[in-house]
Amino acid sequence: MPRAPFIPPTPSEEAYSADADQGEVFTSADPFELFEQWFALARAHEINDANAMALATADREAAPDVRMVLLKDFDPRGLSFYTSETSAKGRQIAGNHRAAALFHWKSIRRQVRFRGPVEKLPTLEADAYFAERARGARIAAWASKQSAPLADRAALDAAIAAMEKKFEGKDVPRPDHWIGYRLVPEEIEFWVNRPFRLHDRLLFTRSGKDGWNSTRLYP
Numbered sequence: 093m094p095r096a097p098f099i100p101p102t103p104s105e106e107a108y109s110a111d112a113d114q115g116e117v118f119t120s121a122d123p124f125e126l127f128e129q130w131f132a133l134a135r136a137h138e139i140n141d142a143n144a145m146a147l148a149t150a151d152r153e154a155a156p157d158v159r160m161v162l163l164k165d166f167d168p169r170g171l172s173f174y175t176s177e178t179s180a181k182g183r184q185i186a187g188n189h190r191a192a193a194l195f196h197w198k199s200i201r202r203q204v205r206f207r208g209p210v211e212k213l214p215t216l217e218a219d220a221y222f223a224e225r226a227r228g229a230r231i232a233a234w235a236s237k238q239s240a241p242l243a244d245r246a247a248l249d250a251a252i253a254a255m256e257k258k259f260e261g262k263d264v265p266r267p268d269h270w271i272g273y274r275l276v277p278e279e280i281e282f283w284v285n286r287p288f289r290l291h292d293r294l295l296f297t298r299s300g301k302d303g304w305n306s307t308r309l310y311p
């Protein structure tokens with residue numbers, strides 16, 4: 093039987109293999125700067141959507157829920173994402189403003205998790221970001237009642253067609269329900285794979301308005 097050709101691993105595969113020692117990865121004492129460094133590395137290695145994060149919310153009864161969203165902006169104020177205020181997550185946030193977010197970058201075997209309250213972004217910011225989106229995505233935001241039951245695909249196609257007609261020859265403004273949120277982190281934890289499951293963890297907790305304390309955690 094012919095043997096499969098040997099394909100040597102690329103340097104990055106070796107550097108980030110499960111038994112690789114990635115060396116010193118906590119390269120900043122500022123969690124935002126550290127996130128920026130890790131995120132840049134993830135963007136260079138992930139096959140797509142390095143900015144995808146699992147967003148956990150909970151309803152009024154504290155029952156958790158989770159789904160992916162895309163991180164759109166990140167700065168010392170927090171993590172911004174966009175969605176429908178009337179979606180399940182939007183309703184959950186309205187009833188319980190505490191949330192968590194998680195990035196897992198498989199290509200570099202690292203994760204970063206965030207916990208904190210969520211606030212709405214100013215409408216001007218949402219308007220500006222909405223205006224940058226492709227017309228098709230803007231029409232879709234009008235047509236989709238995100239998280240509501242949908243009879244069949246034809247019903248969605250009909251809703252899209254109706255919105256295309258409504259906005260024919262016109263600009264498509266941001267629908268009121270399509271808004272931005274910011275998760276304001278109170279805790280940020282960085283995790284990196286190390287050999288023998290002896291992973292490194294560094295937890296930052298907010299102290300005062302702009303200060304952070306950091307603690308290492310057992311794996």
Ligand SMILES: Cc1cc2nc3c(=O)[nH]c(=O)nc-3n(C[C@H](O)[C@H](O)[C@H](O)COP(=O)(O)O)c2cc1C
Pocket residue numbers: 141144157158159160161162163173174175176179180181182238239
């Ligand atoms: C990689 C990825 C990125 C996504 N990004 C977003 C996003 O930025 N905003 C959004 O509303 N939904 C996004 N979704 C869809 C959500 O995961 C989810 O299906 C939708 O928001 C409805 O969630 P809900 O019913 O909990 O509100 C994304 C899904 C995936 C897999």
